[in-house]
Amino acid sequence: MVVNEALRILRTVRYDAAHFSVFLQAGSIAAAAKPGQFVMVQAGDGLRPYLRRAFSVADVTTVAGVPGFELVVRAVGVGTEALGRFAEGTPIPVLGPLGVPFPIDDLKQPDRVALVAGGIGLAPLVLLSRRLAERGIPADLFYGGRNESEVLKRPDFERFLGAHRCRYATDDGSLGKKGRVTDILGSALEAGTSYRRVYACGPTPMFRTLAGILDKAGIEGSFALESEMACGFGVCLGCVLPGRDGRFHTICTEGPCLPPTAIDWSRV
Amino acid sequence: MTVDLSVHLGRLQLKNPIATASGTFGYGLEFAGFVDLGSLGAISVKGLSARPCLGNPPPRICETDAGMLNAIGLQNVGIEEFLSEKLPKLHEKGATVLANVWGDTEAEYRAVVERIGDDPRVAAVELNVSCPNVVKGGMVFGNDPAALHALVAAVRPATRLPLVVKLSPNVTDIVTAAKAAVDGGADVLSLINTLVGLSIDVETREPKIGFTTGGLSGPAIRPVALRMVWEVRKALPGVPIFGIGGIETVEHVLEFLIAGANAVQIGTASFRDPGVSGRLVRELADWCDRHGVARVADLSGTLKTRPRPEKTYV
Structure with a gap:
């Protein structure tokens, strides 16, 4: 409630x-x-x-x-x-x-999932990591930031998921690979890793690129979307994003966690 | 002391003067966990059109100092889904419902009102002639007294329910618009809707709202709304008024009543605090009790103005 x-x-x-x-x-x-x-x-x-x-x-x-x-x-x-x-x-x-949480109830061993964080989009993935760890679901983290100091909550992610499962990308190369988070996820997929589902939160350009990657790889996604909202419970209708079905999705009540296939990324 | 909170806006009888404003209270049901819907004076639902409406592309809102701009574009489920899905539940919860309606054309307005007809679950029909965020309809009627008169007159025969007309503040003279609506057959006036505004992202040099302009609401507009209520009350003393604009506290409610409103509608404040309307009902009763006001209706139009001075050249 x-x-x-x-x-x-x-x-x-x-x-x-x-x-x-x-x-x-x-x-x-x-x-x-x-x-x-x-x-x-x-x-x-x-x-x-x-x-x-x-x-x-x-x-x-x-x-x-x-x-x-x-x-x-x-x-x-x-x-x-x-x-x-x-x-x-x-x-x-x-x-x-x-709002609607990340779908995790249907996961069962030996499912393996990936978490993709861009910048401040790390936030919802900490609690997700904690819950996945409690359930014994293995999860790989791909986390991108501007530089090492802007990669937050690293000890928590590494504690919940295991340090060996946490990979980083930074714009300046100060932590992990120099480049974008979608690059390191793309490399992992190209190397043959597959995931039951990819959970993500980050800026719009990251979402747009990631939606394309997941679509191509045929991997299901769940994105925690962001939009400016006045109320948070479906009344102001200020937080909508354009859907592929031609409707506008109310992010606060239909989301924030929606599959990337629900959104028309060309209009965001 | 038992305070009598009931108010009469012509034939529209409300258990208290605290209502909620269209566009800020959904279909009422979204607030059931925060407010006893039956305890409110009335609930004006999201503006209904003959067919469902998708609304405007985002971004639709932005915060401004002491308020916000919006250009939602009247997204709504349409009158049929409202009547079949929303209204029965509102009725079950004992809500006094104002059906806020709009259309692109006179014929569309009339079609929605005809569909409502004399439905006993609806307390009154409220015509939105003042939405600044749609290309057609809305404010086109609100800005032109002749078009407003014609629209109200065309809709009037479609229902025997009390007819409320919600006026636009985006006019030179609110009294002219008020008279046009009343002459056309309005029983009650709601004022004001949002003021047209603009907010700019200086980095991108783009408007912060996708529709370019939006409607300004919140505390920033309260003095303008209050002034317009006072002007209309002076010019049309017999016409009942819903005062709307930036109301958040019992003091704001009292200001509107004293200026001449018979009841008020709480708008943007419900976004900030979803329980505010229910709380204001209790706080208004407490205030009246503390101040020895036995009937809240007696407060309406009790502004004591001072004579304005003659020109005083030195």
């Missing part, structure tokens, strides 16, 4: 000037949240930012023994910047968990 509750900030961890994690107290959202789902967070009760912002539930965890959940944030505007400025203990309104 979706709840609207005020949750205290347990801790804020800064990675660099633009990136941070916010840990919120669990409330009733943490236990209900599935990988790929999101929350709408009101960063303050002022008029700037005015609307809530959507964040993937990055992980369900504890902070000094207190149950909570984590949001991984890149500060890109007034809303995301405001979220990083709250003191620990500040209660903030949170609505969730929202």
Whole structure:
């Protein structure tokens, strides 16, 4: 069930000037949240930012023994910047968990899956990694970022999935292969690796390229899509993306996790 | 003290003056987990057309200071699915339903209203003549008093339900538009719809909204809405009014009532806090109780204005 509750900030961890994690107290959202789902967070009760912002539930965890959940944030505007400025203990309104999660219930051993992260798109894949590990489903991570310092949560991914299953690509070559994340996934597929399903989250150009790769390889995908939204629960109809069926898909309720084949990437 | 929250907008009787605005409350059912739908004065549903409508290509919204721009393009399920799938559930939950309708042409408006007819599950029909985000219809009628008069007059015989007309603020004189709607047969006026706005991404030099312009809503428009309610109330004292525009707190509700509204509609605030409308019903009762107001209807149009000064040249 979706709840609207005020949750205290347990801790804020800064990675660099633009990136941070916010840990919120669990409330009733943490236990209900599935990988790929999101929350709408009101960063303050002022008029700037005015609307809530959507964040993937990055992980369900504890902070000094207190149950909570984590949001991984890149500060890109007034809303995301405001979220990083709250003191620990500040209660903030949170609505969730929202949206359609990554489909994982149908996985069974010996299925093998891949996770593809681009930049801040790592967020929903942390909780997914945790749940896949609990289920004993082997998963390979392909994670691309601008440079090594922007590749976040590496210890968590390597703990859940095994370091040998985590591959990286950076624009400057400071970590892993120099190039794009879709290149290293493409190489793995060309080398004969196959996956039951590929889960991905990242920027639109990554999604577009990946959709083409998966289509060609005949591999099923599930993309955690992003779009600006005012409400998060299917009312404002602001967050739509064009579908292949000619309709517009409401990302907050039909997604955010949708197969790439649902979207008309030529119109995004 | 028991506070009487009921209000009458002509023949339209509401249990309290807190309604929700079309386009910001879906078909009502989406809010069932946050608000007791039966506790609200009324719910104006997403604008309905004769056929389902896909809406505009994205991006459809962007935040602005103290508000947002939208150009959704009146995406809706169409009147048939509304009547068969949504309305029975709303009725079951005890909701007072305002059926907000629109069309590209006079004939399309009339067709939707005829389909609703005198359906007893609908409390009133609300004509949207003021959507700024469609190429045809909508604001084309709202901007031209003669076209507005003709449209309302053409639709009026199609239903015996109270007819509400939601006016556009994108006019030189709101009173002229209000008079045209009332002369055409409107029982109640809703004001205001969104103000046409523009927001630009300076890096790409593109509009932030795919439709280029969008409708501005939220607290940013509240003083404009309040002024228009006051002007129409002065000019047409006998015409009931729904006040709409950036309402978020009980103080905002009171401002609109005092300016001359008989009831209000909560819009964009429901995106920010899905429970706000239900909370405002309780807070309004509390406020009246604390201030010794026995009937909330008595607050309507009680603005005490000061005489404006003559020119004072030195």
